[in-house]
Structures are given as structure tokens and as C-alpha cells.
Amino acid sequence: MTAASLVSLVASAMLLGSVYSLVNLGVVLLVRTTGTMNFAQGEFIMLGAYVMSALGPSMGYWPGLLATCVVMASVGFLGYYLLMRFLHGGSEFDKVVLTFMLSIILTQAVIMLWGTDPREIAPATRARVPLLDTSVQATTFIAIAMTVAIAVGLVLFLSRSITGLRMRALSADESLAEYYGIRTEVLSGLAWAMAGVCAAVAGVIYAQGTAVALTLPEILLLAFPAAVLGGLESFEGAVIGSLVVAGVYTFTNYVLGGQWSIVIVYSLMLITLMVRPYGFFGRPVAQRL
Amino acid sequence: MTTTLGASPQASQSQAVSLDGVCLAIGEVDILDSVTFDVAEGETVGLIGANGSGKSSILNVMSGYYSPTAGAVRVRGHDVTKIRAERVPRYGVGRSFQSVGAIKDLTVRELIALGVEPAWPSSLVASLLGLRAGRSAERSALDRAGALADEYGLGQFIGVRLDEAPYGVRKMADLLRVFVGEPSVLLLDEPASGVAKADRSAIVDLISQWRERSGGSVVLVDHDVAFVVRLASRLVALSSGRVVAVGPVDHVLRDDAVVESFLGSSA
Amino acid sequence: MTFSTAGRTVRPPRVGRTARVVSTLAAGLMVSGVLAACGGSDDSSSSGGSYKIGVEIDQTGRSKASGVAQLKGMTAAADAINKAGGIDGHSVELIVRDTASDAAKAVSAYSDLKSQGVSAIAGFLGSVDLGPVVKRAKADNMALLATGSPPDLLDPKNTVFSTVANVNAQSEATLSYIKNRMDDGDVAPEGRVGILRYATPAGEQQSVALAAKAKELGIDIVTEQTAPPGAASLSSQLQTIVDKKPDAVIFLVLESDLLTAVKAADATGLPKDTPIASWAFASSPSSLALVAKSGYHDIAASANLQSPSAAEQSDGLKAYVTAAKAAGLDPGSTQIPEGYAQTMIAAAALKKCGYPCSSKDFIAALESTSTDLDGFAFGPITYSRDEHRGFTAMRFVTSTDSGGIAYAGDPIEIISK
Numbered sequence: 022m023t024a025a026s027l028v029s030l031v032a033s034a035m036l037l038g039s040v041y042s043l044v045n046l047g048v049v050l051l052v053r054t055t056g057t058m059n060f061a062q063g064e065f066i067m068l069g070a071y072v073m074s075a076l077g078p079s080m081g082y083w084p085g086l087l088a089t090c091v092v093m094a095s096v097g098f099l100g101y102y103l104l105m106r107f108l109h110g111g112s113e114f115d116k117v118v119l120t121f122m123l124s125i126i127l128t129q130a131v132i133m134l135w136g137t138d139p140r141e142i143a144p145a146t147r148a149r150v151p152l153l154d155t156s157v158q159a160t161t162f163i164a165i166a167m168t169v170a171i172a173v174g175l176v177l178f179l180s181r182s183i184t185g186l187r188m189r190a191l192s193a194d195e196s197l198a199e200y201y202g203i204r205t206e207v208l209s210g211l212a213w214a215m216a217g218v219c220a221a222v223a224g225v226i227y228a229q230g231t232a233v234a235l236t237l238p239e240i241l242l243l244a245f246p247a248a249v250l251g252g253l254e255s256f257e258g259a260v261i262g263s264l265v266v267a268g269v270y271t272f273t274n275y276v277l278g279g280q281w282s283i284v285i286v287y288s289l290m291l292i293t294l295m296v297r298p299y300g301f302f303g304r305p306v307a308q309r310l
Numbered sequence: 311m312t313t314t315l316g317a318s319p320q321a322s323q324s325q326a327v328s329l330d331g332v333c334l335a336i337g338e339v340d341i342l343d344s345v346t347f348d349v350a351e352g353e354t355v356g357l358i359g360a361n362g363s364g365k366s367s368i369l370n371v372m373s374g375y376y377s378p379t380a381g382a383v384r385v386r387g388h389d390v391t392k393i394r395a396e397r398v399p400r401y402g403v404g405r406s407f408q409s410v411g412a413i414k415d416l417t418v419r420e421l422i423a424l425g426v427e428p429a430w431p432s433s434l435v436a437s438l439l440g441l442r443a444g445r446s447a448e449r450s451a452l453d454r455a456g457a458l459a460d461e462y463g464l465g466q467f468i469g470v471r472l473d474e475a476p477y478g479v480r481k482m483a484d485l486l487r488v489f490v491g492e493p494s495v496l497l498l499d500e501p502a503s504g505v506a507k508a509d510r511s512a513i514v515d516l517i518s519q520w521r522e523r524s525g526g527s528v529v530l531v532d533h534d535v536a537f538v539v540r541l542a543s544r545l546v547a548l549s550s551g552r553v554v555a556v557g558p559v560d561h562v563l564r565d566d567a568v569v570e571s572f573l574g575s576s577a
Numbered sequence: 578m579t580f581s582t583a584g585r586t587v588r589p590p591r592v593g594r595t596a597r598v599v600s601t602l603a604a605g606l607m608v609s610g611v612l613a614a615c616g617g618s619d620d621s622s623s624s625g626g627s628y629k630i631g632v633e634i635d636q637t638g639r640s641k642a643s644g645v646a647q648l649k650g651m652t653a654a655a656d657a658i659n660k661a662g663g664i665d666g667h668s669v670e671l672i673v674r675d676t677a678s679d680a681a682k683a684v685s686a687y688s689d690l691k692s693q694g695v696s697a698i699a700g701f702l703g704s705v706d707l708g709p710v711v712k713r714a715k716a717d718n719m720a721l722l723a724t725g726s727p728p729d730l731l732d733p734k735n736t737v738f739s740t741v742a743n744v745n746a747q748s749e750a751t752l753s754y755i756k757n758r759m760d761d762g763d764v765a766p767e768g769r770v771g772i773l774r775y776a777t778p779a780g781e782q783q784s785v786a787l788a789a790k791a792k793e794l795g796i797d798i799v800t801e802q803t804a805p806p807g808a809a810s811l812s813s814q815l816q817t818i819v820d821k822k823p824d825a826v827i828f829l830v831l832e833s834d835l836l837t838a839v840k841a842a843d844a845t846g847l848p849k850d851t852p853i854a855s856w857a858f859a860s861s862p863s864s865l866a867l868v869a870k871s872g873y874h875d876i877a878a879s880a881n882l883q884s885p886s887a888a889e890q891s892d893g894l895k896a897y898v899t900a901a902k903a904a905g906l907d908p909g910s911t912q913i914p915e916g917y918a919q920t921m922i923a924a925a926a927l928k929k930c931g932y933p934c935s936s937k938d939f940i941a942a943l944e945s946t947s948t949d950l951d952g953f954a955f956g957p958i959t960y961s962r963d964e965h966r967g968f969t970a971m972r973f974v975t976s977t978d979s980g981g982i983a984y985a986g987d988p989i990e991i992i993s994k
Binding site for chain 1: 637845870907
């Protein structure tokens with residue numbers, strides 16, 4: 022392997038790690054705040070990408086991304102307000118089932134609005150940054166920076182702000198939180214809106230390196246081993262788990278070929294589940310699913 | 311900081327809380343039957359009765375989780391019968407919980423800060439945008455929580471995660487979470503349950519201190535009558551969802567109906 | 578035993594079971610309503626009774642993008658036939674079952690369709706749908722018309738018929754295309770080719786066919802990279818290909834993966850002027866335009882059928898465009914022409930069969946059918962007792978600067994007679 026190949030592979034691993042991180046941050050956010058494992062997060066990501074593919078060409082990249090975030094925040098909020106809200110205080114299983122339904126609704130909406138042909142998101146810039154013997158796409162660095170900003174923002178928001186504190190209380194027990202005088206519906210809606218924003222950014226970064234297509238939600242399954250590695254309840258764990266999985270995936274792909282990388286990543290997840298069922302950053306008490 | 315809300319007071323201001331003919335049925339099972347009693351300003355009333363006699367249900371009705379089938383609950387003259395649970399605290403009602411196990415990953419100080427009534431929705435917007443106003447409001451909530459913990463002697467535990475704190479500390483932290491909202495009426499559900507006998511005095515002290523400082527009223531539920539009488543000046547004795555006796559402690563404890571229905575069975 | 582509650586009711590904790598049930602039902606209804614809207618055509622306006630064709634196709638599973646589009650094309654064709662008076666006065670009815678790319682659902686859908694007395698079953702995007710029902714279909718003498726059959730299932734002893742150029746034929750055609758470019762001097766005479774294909778059983782069969790064809794044509798496959806469908810990143814695969822400095826690249830992946838591969842090629846520094854060949858699963862004008870837009874102008878993909886964006890127009894193509902537009906579809910959209918062609922091929926067999934047409938008679942009729950769909954196909958689609966592959970020719974298309982489609986080279990014969 023040449024130095025140029027190595028740089029290029031590390032860059033792809035970091036980009037993939039950023040995508041996995043953003044996917045998992047959205048998942049962990051809802052687990053941490055509302056106690057819901059959202060299986061529609063993949064469809065949120067897909068919808069974010071489609072919205073950007075529609076808005077980006079006319080509005081430009083950054084205004085388009087901002088508008089996409091607003092749209093997806095609204096979708097997240099409405100998903101809560103029109104569906105999930107009615108399971109307030111209900112079992113985790115019921116909520117998971119309802120998120121599956123939400124995912125079907127979102128998929129059908131995308132097919133009705135945009136059809137089945139793949140679409141594209143033009144990157145913010147086509148510039149390349151020279152590095153050693155080669156060059157790396159500037160968008161890779163932008164993606165990494167956005168991921169770091171969102172991860173740090175979420176950690177600070179949940180650990181330092183009173184609103185974040187109330188959200189954490191919400192995840193422990195919705196009914197109890199309500200007794201405490203916490204506005205559970207507003208805060209849950211807010212958490213879903215934030216998950217929508219995570220999905221918007223994840224969808225845009227992922228789809229601009231791939232395609233805007235109906236297969237995008239599968240990223241949730243691909244990123245899931247990373248979330249398990251990180252423990253499902255920890256933002257730091259989600260990011261580090263994502264980087265590890267993306268690195269293993271990229272390099273096994275290069276060295277062993279495509280048929281082995283998935284096997285190895287899932288084996289990693291199974292071993293984690295056997296050795297530390299609560300992940301490397303979770304706590305034994307914090308198992309939810 | 312108690313917010314005054316709603317229409318003009320309908321009942322006498324001297325009553326902190328009054329229950330008037332409260333009935334509750336869940337499905338076809340009658341839980342409470344015409345429960346009527348008052349709690350005066352500054353007074354501590356203990357609810358006693360066997361398991362299933364309706365003690366906790368009364369607290370659930372008072373804190374808005376159950377809507378009574380008939381009757382009314384008034385807090386300082388405001389009818390809160392139809393008010394949703396999450397809004398009841400704004401009428402100056404603070405409630406502690408029997409179980410403090412659910413919330414684990416907060417620190418003692420964070421749990422206490424949960425009781426600070428936020429300036430809604432400006433605090434939400436501000437904290438989302440990271441505005442200075444929001445940040446200072448957040449800091450003041452945590453500061454107030456810390457200061458209160460110091461005041462009540464829990465200062466050394468403020469940074470400890472709840473699931474790593476001793477049980478008694480958790481129970482006390484939950485009381486401070488109620489205190490920090492500056493309620494005028496405390497509803498305490500088994501504040502000493504599960505706490506070692508030796509630590510119960512600390513909880514009695516905590517509640518006494520709060521009464522002295524705030525002059526507020528307390529409705530206290532505990533299965534341990536000895537604990538209740540250390541704090542309460544009046545008792546309401548319940549049996550099968552009915553009030554069987556109301557009055558000063560000595561009077562109620564000597565009441566034949568009470569002895570027969572409750573004390574007798576455990577004596 | 579009941580307790581009198583004397584007219585009292587308790588208000589349950591704010592949201593009760595009723596609300597949950599209602600919200601769940603509402604969500605369910607929305608979903609089923611949406612799915613019903615995608616259903617097949619049920620136009621029995623003709624008095625003489627209708628031909629029934631079963632359709633097993635993924636509408637909600639991992640291949641839904643292709644499945645939804647294909648079904649739209651199939652329905653558009655059935656609507657066009659029925660609007661024109663049906664087949665000798667008998668309308669065509671499509672009875673659609675969603676397989677969700679799930680073997681169990683495919684099997685139960687098969688039994689259901691069989692019991693409804695269909696003449697044949699169409700749809701079938703891949704081996705997941707097709708594999709589990711092949712044996713039963715053979716035992717029942719039921720023809721299965723597939724757009725995604727693995728080569729081994731097309732063995733004439735089975736009752737599977739391909740209604741597109743099959744996977745291996747298309748893969749071999751990409752090598753023929755590269756060979757033509759070598760002969761024209763566009764690709765270096767060494768013919769060093771890097772290939773990206775799927776790590777699936779069909780992909781392994783493809784690999785064998787590719788190796789043989791490359792040897793025959795004097796092409797050097799310098800690396801053959803594999804990936805699962807829908808991979809989140811193809812950068813490692815492309816890195817390996819780029820490291821080998823190939824003269825041309827072949828991408829044998831579906832449309833969305835083709836775009837992923839091209840983005841990865843860009844990220845890993847594959848020269849922009851590298852000739853790229855792909856197959857019909859990725860040959861819609863929109864995807865070719867998207868690839869060209871990323872800077873890789875020299876891309877061509879094989880096409881099963883004439884493209885409405887290209888200059889040459891046959892009667893069959895015009896009929897297709899009319900039917901697609903009447904159904905409110907974009908004629909240039911992926912898999913819609915393939916769906917339309919599948920129904921039209923079935924209709925040709927039904928016409929030959931006469932009414933009513935038993936499943937056994939249908940097979941006999943299809944095995945003596947040959948049609949080029951009025952010029953919509955690039956050559957005859959011919960079935961016989963010994964040949965179920967059907968398509969005999971295909972053609973390569975490229976994206977023009979104006980976003981249209983142009984043919985690259987002459988039709989390539991894919992089944993020699």
C-alpha cells in the first residue's frame with residue numbers, strides 16, 4: 022500500500038465514520054431523551070437527503086442545508102406530535118412498532134413526491150486539499166467538522182443545559198417527569214425535532230458521497246453495530262464506536278475484499294454483545310433493548 | 311416563587327388545601343368514597359391507613375394524575391380538579407415520590423435543579439441558542455440547587471450520581487427537588503420508606519426545617535404511623551377509601567374505628 | 578359480578594388505550610391506503626372476461642425502488658392494452674402481490690395467485706423472489722416472467738423466462754463494448770480493466786462468465802472488486818481499482834450503487850477520462866446524466882430497450898411513451914420500460930394462446946413467441962423450448978451534453994444463434 026492510498030483510505034474511513042456517527046447520534050439522542058429506539062431514523066435520513074436534493078440546486082448548498090434542517094426538524098416534531106405522542110407513558114415495544122409504521126409512511130411519501138429514480142446532492146465544494154502525495158476532498162473535512170460540532174453540541178446541551186437535564190429525566194420515566202412539572206410533550210417534541218436535524222445533516226453528508234435513493238435507510242442497519250459498540254446511550258460511545266467500525270470496515274474491505282468486511286463488522290458487534298452487552302461506553306444498568 | 315393563576319379564589323384563604331367529597335373509581339372498582347378534609351396554612355396533616363386504604367390515591371388526585379369521579383380539590387382556593395399533572399406544580403403544590411429509583415444518571419444537584427420552575431418558553435429558546443440569558447438562567451438553577459443542598463446539609467453529595475448515592479441521600483435529594491420549587495403545599499409520599507431507622511430522623515429534620523423556613527403546609531403519607539406522628543399535628547385515618555376519623559393526633563389514634571380498622575390489625 | 582358505579586366514570590390517565598388503538602389504526606390505514614394506491618389495474622370493462630396475470634414484486638422491501646417503478650410500467654402497459662379494446666376483446670387484469678423481497682411472502686403469494694387461476698406470474702426482481710417458487714411453478718406448469726433471474730434458473734427445464742437481457746449476457750456485453758473501444762483506439766490495446774460487482778451468488782456466476790468472455794476478447798481483468806448491494810462506502814474497492822491504474826472500468830451494480838461508486842472514484846482520484854461501462858440496471862437517462870455531471874463523461878451503459886431520449890424512434894417506442902405518459906409516468910425513468918415490456922411480452926403470448934389461456938397453454942404459446950415489440954427492443958425477443966433468455970441484442974447508451982441519450986456503437990448480439 023502506498024502512502025497516497027493510505028491517506029485516501031484514512032480519509033474515506035473518517036468520512037464513513039462521520040456518517041455513522043451522525044446516524045447514531047440521532048438514535049442515541051432519542052434513546053437518551055425519550056427512551057425511544059427510533060427505527061424510522063433511517064427514513065428520516067433518506068427524507069433529509071431528498072429534501073436537500075430538491076432545495077439545494079435552487080437555494081445553494083448552505084442555505085439549502087439550513088432549510089433542510091428546518092424541514093426535518095418540523096418532520097421530527099410532527100412525527101412525535103401526530104403519532105408518538107399517543108404512546109406517552111406506553112411500553113418501549115409499542116413505541117418501536119409505531120416508529121416502524123412511521124418509517125413506512127415516510128417511504129411512501131418519498132416515492133409519491135420524488136418517484137423511484139436516484140437523485141443527487143451536489144457537494145458544497147469540489148476543492149481538494151493536498152496531503153502527502155495525494156489530495157483529499159475538502160468535503161471530507163467539512164463533514165468531519167460538522168459531525169464534531171453536532172456531537173459536542175449535543176453532549177453540552179444534554180449535560181449542561183436545564184432543558185437537556187429535563188430531557189434526561191424524561192427518558193428515565195415519562196410519568197415521573199410529568200409529576201415533576203416537566204412539560205413532557207414539548208420536550209419530547211423538541212427531542213424529535215433535534216433528531217430530525219441530526220438526520221438532515223446525516224442524510225446530506227451521506228447522500229452527497231453516494232446517491233439520493235430509496236436504499237438510504239439501510240445506513241441505519243450498517244451503522245447499528247457502531248451504536249452497539251458504543252452502548253446506545255452515550256454520544257461519545259456512538260462517535261468512537263462509529264469511527265472504529267468505519268475503520269475496520271474500510272481496511273478489511275481493502276485488504277480482504279467486499280464479501281468479508283460486513284461479516285467482520287457484525288462479528289465485532291456479536292463479540293461486543295457477548296463480552297459487554299451494554300457496550301464499551303454504556304453502563305450495565307442502562308440496558309434498554 | 312409561586313405563580314398565581316386562574317380565577318379568583320373561591321374558598322377561604324386560610325385553607326391551604328381542601329378536598330370536598332372526592333370520589334374516585336377506576337374501572338368498576340371504587341377507590342375513594344367522598345373524601346373530605348382540609349389542610350390549614352402551615353399545618354401538617356398525616357394520612358394513615360392500611361395498604362390499599364387510598365392514601366396514595368389521595369395524593370394522586372391532589373397532584374393531578376387522577377381526575378376524581380366526583381368532588382373537588384382546591385389549593386388556596388383555586389380549583390385544580392381538572393388541571394393536568396404537569397401544571398399542578400405551578401399552583402404551589404410540590405410532590406415527592408415513594409420510589410426514587412427510576413432516574414439514575416443525574417447527579418444529586420441535577421435532580422434538585424429539576425424542581426426549578428423554568429421561565430417558559432424563553433428559557434428553552436435561550437438554552438437552545440446558547441444565549442447568555444439562557445446560560446445564566448441555567449447556571450442560576452444549578453446554583454440554587456447547590457445552595458439549597460448546602461443549606462440542608464447535603465452539600466457534600468451534590469456531584470454524586472443518584473445511582474451511586476446512599477438511599478437516604480436519594481430520598482432527601484428528592485425532597486430538596488420539591489423544596490427548590492418553593493411550593494406552599496408539600497405532598498410527601500412515603501418520604502421515609504426504605505430508609506434505615508437511624509436515618510429517619512434526618513428526614514424528619516429536613517421536613518421540619520422546611521416548615522420553619524417556608525411556613526408551608528404538608529400532607530404526609532407513610533405506612534409507619536410512628537414516623538407520621540413525629541411531624542403531623544392532625545391525622546386523617548382512611549379505611550377502604552373512606553375517611554373514618556379526622557382530628558388531632560391523640561384524638562384519632564384513640565378513635566375506636568381507627569383502632570379496629572387499622573391499628574388493631576397491626577397491634 | 579359487577580359493581581355498581583352509579584354513573585361514575587373515571588378519567589383515565591391522560592392518554593388511554595382507546596387513543597393508542599385509534600392512533601395505531603390510523604397509522605395502519607394510512608399505510609394500507611398508500612399501498613392500495615400503488616395496486617395493479619383492475620379494468621374488466623370488456624365483456625368477454627379477462628386474462629389474469631399474477632405479479633409478484635417487491636413494493637416495500639429492499640428492492641422497492643425497482644419494484645415500484647416496474648409495477649408502474651406493467652400497469653401502464655395493461656391500461657394501454659385495455660383502453661385499446663384488450664386482446665381480442667379480453668382485457669388484461671394484473672393481480673399484484675408484494676413480496677417485500679422476502680422468500681416466505683413470495684411463496685404464499687405464489688399459492689394465492691395460483692389459486693386465482695392466473696395464466697402466468699410476472700414481476701420477479703431477483704433470486705430472493707424467484708428462487709423459492711421455481712420448483713412449485715415447474716410442477717404446476719406455471720410460467721414465471723422475470724426481470725431479475727439468475728442465469729442458472731433460466732435453464733429451459735425450469736419454467737422461468739427472462740423478459741430483459743439477463744445478467745450474464747449484460748456483463749459480457751460490457752466487455753464487448755470495451756473491446757469495440759479498444760478496436761477504435763479509445764482504450765489502450767492492453768485492455769486492462771478493473772471491475773466492481775456484487776458479492777452475491779449471482780455475482781459469482783457473473784464472474785465466471787466474465788472471465789471466459791475476457792479471455793475470448795483479449796481483455797485483461799486486472800482486479801475484480803466486490804461489495805454487498807447498498808454499501809455505505811465503496812471507497813476501499815475503488816482505491817484498489819485506482820491503484821491498478823486500469824485503462825477502463827466496469828461497474829456491474831444497480832443505479833444508486835453506481836452513483837456511490839462514481840463518487841468514490843472521484844474521492845480516490847480515478848482519472849476523469851477513464852472509460853466506464855455499466856449495464857442496463859443503471860442506464861436511465863437521469864443516472865447517466867448524474868454520472869456525467871460528476872465529471873466522468875465517458876460512461877456508457879447497456880440498454881434493454883430503446884430510449885425515449887435518443888434520436889431514433891420506432892413505433893414500439895412511441896407506443897410506450899404514449900402509454901407511460903397516459904399513466905402519468907416519466908418514460909425515461911428506470912425500470913418503467915422493463916415493466917412495460919414484460920406486460921407486452923405476456924400479452925403477445927396471451928394473444929397466441931387464445932381465451933381462456935391455461936398456465937400450461939401459456940408456456941407453449943410463449944415458447945413459440947418472437948417479438949421485437951415493434952422496434953422497442955434492439956432485436957428479436959425470442960423464446961423456444963430450449964431458450965428462455967429471450968433478448969438477443971442490446972445496445973449501449975451514453976449521456977449527451979444536453980442531458981439526452983445517444984447510442985454508442987451498433988447493437989451488440991448477446992445470444993448468438
